[in-house]
Each structure stands twice: as structure tokens, then as C-alpha cells.
Amino acid sequence: MAESDTREVILEARELHREFDGVTALDRFSFKLHRGEVLGLLGANGAGKTTAMNCLLGLTLPTSGDIFAFGLPFHQHRIAILQRANFSSAYTALPGNLLVSQNLSVFARIYGVPDRKKKIAELMDLLEIGHLAKRVTGQLSAGESTRVNLVKAFLNDPELLMLDEPTASLDPDIADKVRKVVRKVQQERNIGILYTSHNMKDIEEVCDRVIFLHKGKIVCEGTPTDIVARSSSATLEDVFIKIARDGEIIDETAKDKAS
Amino acid sequence: MNLNTISALVLRYLFLYTRSPMRLVELVFWPVVDLVVWGNVTVFIQKNTNPEFGSFVLFFLGGMILWDIMFRAQQGVAISFLEDVWTRNLLNVFVAPVRTLEYVSATFIVGMMRIIITAIVLSLISWFGYAFNVFTLSWWLIPFFANLMLFGWALGMVSTALILRWGQAAESLAWAIPFFFQPAVAVFYRVEDMPVWAQPIAWCFPPTYIFEGMRSVMKIGTMDWSYLWISFGLNLFYLALAGWLFAWILNLTRKRGLLTKFATQ
Numbered sequence: 353m354a355e356s357d358t359r360e361v362i363l364e365a366r367e368l369h370r371e372f373d374g375v376t377a378l379d380r381f382s383f384k385l386h387r388g389e390v391l392g393l394l395g396a397n398g399a400g401k402t403t404a405m406n407c408l409l410g411l412t413l414p415t416s417g418d419i420f421a422f423g424l425p426f427h428q429h430r431i432a433i434l435q436r437a438n439f440s441s442a443y444t445a446l447p448g449n450l451l452v453s454q455n456l457s458v459f460a461r462i463y464g465v466p467d468r469k470k471k472i473a474e475l476m477d478l479l480e481i482g483h484l485a486k487r488v489t490g491q492l493s494a495g496e497s498t499r500v501n502l503v504k505a506f507l508n509d510p511e512l513l514m515l516d517e518p519t520a521s522l523d524p525d526i527a528d529k530v531r532k533v534v535r536k537v538q539q540e541r542n543i544g545i546l547y548t549s550h551n552m553k554d555i556e557e558v559c560d561r562v563i564f565l566h567k568g569k570i571v572c573e574g575t576p577t578d579i580v581a582r583s584s585s586a587t588l589e590d591v592f593i594k595i596a597r598d599g600e601i602i603d604e605t606a607k608d609k610a611s
Numbered sequence: 612m613n614l615n616t617i618s619a620l621v622l623r624y625l626f627l628y629t630r631s632p633m634r635l636v637e638l639v640f641w642p643v644v645d646l647v648v649w650g651n652v653t654v655f656i657q658k659n660t661n662p663e664f665g666s667f668v669l670f671f672l673g674g675m676i677l678w679d680i681m682f683r684a685q686q687g688v689a690i691s692f693l694e695d696v697w698t699r700n701l702l703n704v705f706v707a708p709v710r711t712l713e714y715v716s717a718t719f720i721v722g723m724m725r726i727i728i729t730a731i732v733l734s735l736i737s738w739f740g741y742a743f744n745v746f747t748l749s750w751w752l753i754p755f756f757a758n759l760m761l762f763g764w765a766l767g768m769v770s771t772a773l774i775l776r777w778g779q780a781a782e783s784l785a786w787a788i789p790f791f792f793q794p795a796v797a798v799f800y801r802v803e804d805m806p807v808w809a810q811p812i813a814w815c816f817p818p819t820y821i822f823e824g825m826r827s828v829m830k831i832g833t834m835d836w837s838y839l840w841i842s843f844g845l846n847l848f849y850l851a852l853a854g855w856l857f858a859w860i861l862n863l864t865r866k867r868g869l870l871t872k873f874a875t876q
């Protein structure tokens with residue numbers, strides 16, 4: 353399906369490889385992300401999802417392999433690419449000692465956002481955190497600060513967005529709202545999103561296509577429904593568990609025939 | 612170089628100072644304590660020895676103030692970077708369209724703002740408290756401050772590089788760096804008072820020319836102009852060297868994947 357996709361490729365990894373002192377975190381990892389597509393990156397703890405994102409953001413250099421964003425080689429055009437991209441993770445924070453409004457204002461300036469005040473207010477309303485503007489960032493609850501991070505990630509109207517476990521610390525209600533907001537903004541603006549999560553509900557609701565990583569290697573790729581059907585599993589969660597334990601999907605129908 | 616990016620980064624540090632006034636206190640506390648203690652000691656010595664000794668107090672206080680300028684510039688650069696480490700903000704900055712040069716420039720500007728504040732406070736106290744008017748150095752102060760600031764920036768970059776490479780374990784080392792140079796750059800004594808073997812070493816560092824120049828200006832009202840130029844030239848060399856070291860270490864941390872490790876720890 354991905355091969356026949358005619359939309360513009362906005363992010364591409366070719367044979368990305370990353371070793372950490374003998375541990376292979378990414379093993380010849382290749383994929384394409386299209387404009388307007390949400391691609392989920394799944395896999396057990398330590399499968400290499402965060403490493404992949406860090407490489408794609410230029411935070412970590414791959415041992416070998418190439419990255420292209422908007423058709424440009426990443427490392428030669430890092431600044432121009434980052435201007436059109438953004439990132440948010442449950443595991444990073446904005447400076448805790450500043451007010452939320454101060455932090456967002458600083459990043460709006462860094463990204464050169466035109467009408468800063470208006471943009472910040474709009475996004476905060478969208479994520480239902482307008483009342484937090486004058487709060488000290490470090491005193492927010494985990495879920496509140498995750499949403500502030502998301503405002504930061506939407507500030508520059510990114511065409512490419514990387515979200516590393518954006519719903520990790522959210523309650524079911526807020527998680528649901530955040531998924532809807534991400535989906536809404538993504539569809540309105542035709543953004544390409546790379547998304548990781550351990551929450552299969554997230555993935556089924558938000559992602560058009562998913563890639564399963566196991567020990568840094570792609571073991572399975574397709575739409576969530578397609579993958580569930582192919583592996584003759586009941587749910588995506590079952591697929592996840594099979595892959596995490598066995599490193600591959602055992603095709604139940606094929607196994608039955610063989611025995 | 613994008614000036615908006617630099618001013619946004621500087622603004623972030625200004626917000627920090629407005630948010631926590633303790634940072635301002637920290638900025639003037641030690642310089643004032645130093646000045647008052649050593650000012651009193653020199654006054655005491657002055658009173659109890661012969662009056663010829665009088666110029667000693669001036670040399671000493673002048674050296675103290677100028678040294679502090681350099682030290683504050685170094686600290687300004689290193690602290691700005693550490694603020695991003697302490698607040699886990701480094702990742703946000705590194706995934707934003709911020710060039711290394713823009714980031715470093717912002718820390719330089721913070722370094723400069725810090726020394727302006729320190730300089731004003733110290734000058735006022737030494738003037739009122741010890742009748743030592745730094746402005747007797749008049750416009751010489753401008754090249755003095757500028758050269759010391761440049762060397763402070765270079766040392767600040769080295770400190771930052773150490774922290775990038777070895778994480779927060781290197782923090783105390785990063786603070787101590789200027790003091791490795793203190794004995795060598797003739798802050799409180801003349802180069803000719805140093806052991807003969809140490810003198811060529813002293814002339815390798817830009818601040819030496821400034822401290823020698825300061826004493827000359829205080830004594831005879833002028834100084835050897837070539838000292839200023841040599842100091843400036845050496846500063847450019849050390850800045851380039853420190854910049855290269857910083858860029859090299861930054862690349863190394865990306866290669867080893869250390870950047871993300873300690874930005875989120």
C-alpha cells in the first residue's frame with residue numbers, strides 16, 4: 353500500500369543503522385512518511401523507537417544510513433528542515449522555572465511565528481489549557497505539561513511532526529481529547545506525523561499505518577486493521593505481544609495447516 | 612545568523628532573572644564580599660605600613676575588579692548553558708532551528724550583561740567605600756573590559772564543552788577553570804615579580820597584558836598600546852580554539868548519543 357502511495361514523501365530513512373557499544377538499536381531501518389499521513393512506530397521497550405526519532409531529529413547521528421526530509425538530505429539542511437518540523441515527548445520539559453506563557457513566547461520567537469500572542473492563545477484554547485498561561489511550568493501536573501509541550505510542537509504549523517509517547521501521562525479523558533486534537537490539526541493542515549505510543553487505542557485511532565520494530569528491525573508494516581487480519585489475531589494488542597515475545601508474527605492459519 | 616533567534620534565547624535568560632531574584636543576588640554577592648574583605652585588608656595594611664605602600668591598594672582593588680569581570684563573563688556563558696541542562700530544555704533547543712553559533716552568541720550576550728551589572732556595582736562600592744574610582748582608568752576601561760570579556764567567553768565555551776562531554780560530573784571543574792589561569796596572568800603582581808621560567812607562560816595569555824596595562828595606566832597614566840593589540844589578537848586565537856573544541860565535542864555527543872541521554876535524565 354505504501355509503495356503505491358502517490359503523496360509527497362516528506363520524511364525518508366534509508367538503511368538507518370545505529371549501534372551503542374555493541375547493542376544494535378536500529379538495524380537497517382528504512383521507511384517513508386507521506387504528507388498527510390500518521391505513521392505509528394510500535395515495539396517493545398528498547399525496540400528502538402526513541403533512537404529512530406532522535407536520529408530523525410538530528411539529536412543522535414546514525415552509525416550509517418541516510419535521512420531525507422522534504423526531499424533534502426537532513427544533515428546538510430538541518431536548520432531549514434527543523435524550521436518546518438517540530439517534536440514533543442512526554443519525557444522532555446520546557447524550563448520549569450518560567451511561566452507557561454513565557455516559555456511559549458520564547459519558542460514562538462525562535463520559530464519566527466508571525467502573530468505570536470494570537471497563535472499561542474488559539475493553541476492553548478484548542479488543548480483546553482488557556483487557564484494555565486500564568487502558571488509556573490514546573491508546577492504543572494504531568495498531563496498539563498504534556499499539553500503545554502504539544503502547544504509548543506504546534507507553534508510553527510509544522511508540516512512534519514514527531515510525537516514520542518504524547519499520551520503517556522494523560523488520563524483517559526484527556527488522552528481522548530488530545531488524540532482528537534492531533535487528528536484534527538493533522539487533517540486540517542495535512543501534516544505528516546511520526547507517532548510512538550504503547551497505547552494501542554491511540555494507535556488504532558490516530559495512525560493510518562504502523563511499523564512494528566523488534567530489536568531495531570522492522571518486522572511488520574501496514575494499516576492496523578490489515579496487520580490484525582494478516583496475523584489472525586483478535587486485536588492489535590495481541591499482535592504487539594506476539595512480536596514482543598517471539599520477534600515475529602506467527603501466522604496461526606499457516607501453523608495449523610503445517611501440524 | 613538569525614538575530615531573532617538570538618534575541619529569543621537571550622529573552623529566555625532575562626525571564627529567568629525576573630522570575631528568580633536570587634539569581635541577581637548571586638550575581639553581586641561574591642564580588643561585593645570579595646571587594647569589601649580585600650578592600651579592608653588593604654586599607655589596614657596601608658595604615659600600618661609606610662605611605663609609599665599606598666598605590667598597593669589601588670593595584671589590588673583594580674586587579675580584583677578586572678579579574679571579576681573575566682570570571683563573570685566565563686560564568687555567564689557556562690551558567691546559561693547549564694540552565695538548559697538543569698531545566699531539561701536542551702532537547703527543545705536542539706530540535707528547534709537554532710544554529711550552534713546563535714546559541715553560543717546568546718550565551719555571550721548573557722555573559723556581557725552579567726559583567727555590566729557586576730562592573731557597575733563594584734565600581735560604586737569601591738568608589739564610595741575606598742575612594743578608589745575605577746573611572747580614573749577612564750576610557751582605558753573599555754578595551755580592558757572588552758579583552759577580559761573575550762577571554763572569559765573563550766573559557767566559558769571550554770567549560771560548556773566539558774559539561775557536554777562529561778555531564779554534570781564536570782560542573783565543579785567547569786567553575787574552576789578561570790582559577791587555573793589566575794596564577795599565570797599576573798592579576799595581583801607584576802610579571803617581573805614572577806619566577807623567570809613562568810614569565811613566558813604569562814605572556815601567552817591575553818589577560819596578562821591587560822593587568823600589566825592597568826598598573827601602568829594607574830602609575831603613569833598611559834600604557835604600551837601594543838599590549839592591547841597583542842591581547843586582542845591572542846583573544847581571537849583562543850576564541851577560535853574554544854569554538855572549535857565546542858563544535859567538536861557537540862558533534863561527538865551526537866555521535867555517541869549522549870546529547871539525548873543527559874538532556875532527559
Ligand SMILES: Nc1ncnc2c1ncn2[C@@H]1O[C@H](COP(=O)(O)OP(=O)(O)OP(=O)(O)O)[C@@H](O)[C@H]1O
Nearest residue numbers: 372377396397398399400401402403404868869872
Ligand atoms: N545513548 C545511548 N547509549 C547507549 N545505549 C542506548 C542509548 N540510547 C538508546 N540505547 C539503547 O538502544 C536500545 C533502543 O532504545 P530506545 O530508547 O530507542 O527504545 P524505545 O523503543 O524508545 O523504548 P521505550 O518503549 O522503552 O521508550 C535500547 O537497548 C537502549 O538501551
Ligand SMILES: [Mg+2]
Nearest residue numbers: 401402403516
Ligand atoms: Mg522510547
